Amino acid sequence: MGVSLKDIAHRAGVSLATVSNVVNGYRPVGEQTRRRVQQAIDELGYTPNLSARHLRRGRTGLIALAIPELNNPYFAELADAAIREAAGLGYTLVMESTAADRETELMLLGSRRHIIDGLILSPVRVTREDVLARTDTTPLVLIGEGVYDVPHDHIAIDNVAAARTAVRHLLDLGRRRIAFIGSGNGQDRQSAHLRLRGYREALAGAGLAVQPRLVAPTDQFGRRDGLSAMSQLLALDEPPDAVFGYNDLVAIGAMRAVREAGRRIPDDIAVVGIDDIEEGRFSHPGLTSVSPDKEHIGRLAVRRLVALIEGQPLAPPADLDLPFHLVVRGSTIGGRPSVAG
Template sequence: MARRVSIKDVAQRAGVSWKTVSNVVNDRPVVRAETRARVERAIEELGYVPNHVGRELRGGPTRTIALVVPELQNPYFARLAELMQVAARDRGYTVSVEVSLGVAATERAHVRGLTPRPVDAVIISPAALTPPDLLDAGGPRVVLLGEMLPAAPEVSHVAIDNVASAADVVRHLVAQGRRRLLFLGGDGAVRSTATDRLAGFRAALRFADLGIDPDRVRTVTDWSREAGRAEMRAVIGAGIEVDAVVAGNDLLALGALAALAEHGLEVPSQVAVVGWDDIPEAAWSTPALTSVAPDLDALISAALDAALAESGGGAVAGAETVVGHRLVERGSTSAVVRG
């Protein structure tokens, strides 16, 4: 992994002191125009991103980890950020929570260390990164959370087993007599949480000798309540017969519940609904939502271990860690159907 360009590197290239570079970076009016131009040219040539000068000169750790998530409106990410803060504090670290809004340039900047504030490691739940973004990034240690990307060997990945958890969901529904299962989530050529869950869904249906109707696999790129309701409305409007909905996350599932209620379809007697993440809202919906609950404590612990591998965290960089999950059964799947 390439070394970060430092303020000393810029000073050497420009033939000035690091204090002069600091004055230029902080736009202090004490530098002559020709010197300023020379320093600015060196900054551009080296790709230097200003950081805390004192930290760079010491060369010591920041004891800060960046947690980069697509959004905080999703209760799962909000809860994850809160628990990560607590767990990191117990280890003597601070977590800087960063919201990418799914913007590729923002996510790239974090994994490549091209942000004003330096950190010791980046734990990221990527929404727009591609595998090339992680190759020779030259930034801090990176840990992928949830989404899997084929990446450089030093990039670790921590997640639940999305294939196995989807199979657990299907087995639960089939045991109740459900036969017309709909997957509400996503499909695509690039491996992701969505494609892994769909793979588990399909495998379990095949194992149960149930056909896979293409009309019952619905691609939804925005995993929100609104998108779940809209897609479920479309399914109902198209006359597609469904007796169970397997939604890619709880927000999609809650949206599906709303659409089913609007059309007078009873849950769970007519249609069962299951989601993922076990957000707090799942227990308070009507009916309460059955959901796959990741072991958040284990997920966070494994992510921190991987992030701090070089700092005595006890993990091996580049490791693939799978943490546990459980299916929390609630009212949205309680009824048993036959025939």
């Protein structure tokens, strides 16, 4: 037989209601009493039945994290933090891959009350109007880019400012023919356009005109895309002396092309990305990158969602821009890594 709340109450010398309040967090309990109950829980080896608890509250205990691609290290690192935070709050997080497909994103925004208690979505194709037209009441938190000005929390970094930071670093190093790899088709508020805007603003701030031939569009944002685009840039009569990649995967692909062309990094061409994924830290040379706090993003998204599910008081929904910093490595200056605010 398993340990019951009644067994804990007997061991701690308190009422069954008090034990229930401690275990379920219903009401404040005095610290001394809480310690006695917790000691009894530890001694008896009590493990709460989370499934039963959720069912009593009319919930499934499941929350979903929907991201564009499962094989992107950025999302993998963010998801790891979200999974751990959910488990700590008594929820199971399930993963969904949208493949950046509009119909899939719309399906996830639709009614799924009988399956999940809440949804964290990283949108790519759905619009602000799609979200505003949503009739499902399942709690929703948005992360990343794609939708703004909606009555839901939206957690991201300021992509324009992040791109400006990356390009200004290259400008400060004396680079002047700076390319951008990763501009693409899509909505103006998607991250590619926001990062392109930051790139342009940084150049304008240095009194430099954008050279269209140095802006390389890509269909996707992976290593192969960076490799292909960089190969084309190297074939120009005047190739770039620095490259800003849409993300670290693009930048790592670009570094491969530079090395295969017999050029030196960073002597001939400096390279910087965004995301600060682990692969970039172990590349050779190490990749300079704008580092968002993926741990914070994942944990905060889960905390905000669980608070909505459990009806806890929250501030009104808002666009929450989280901090970032530039980690300088060998792909731009060589030597040991450093951090720039």
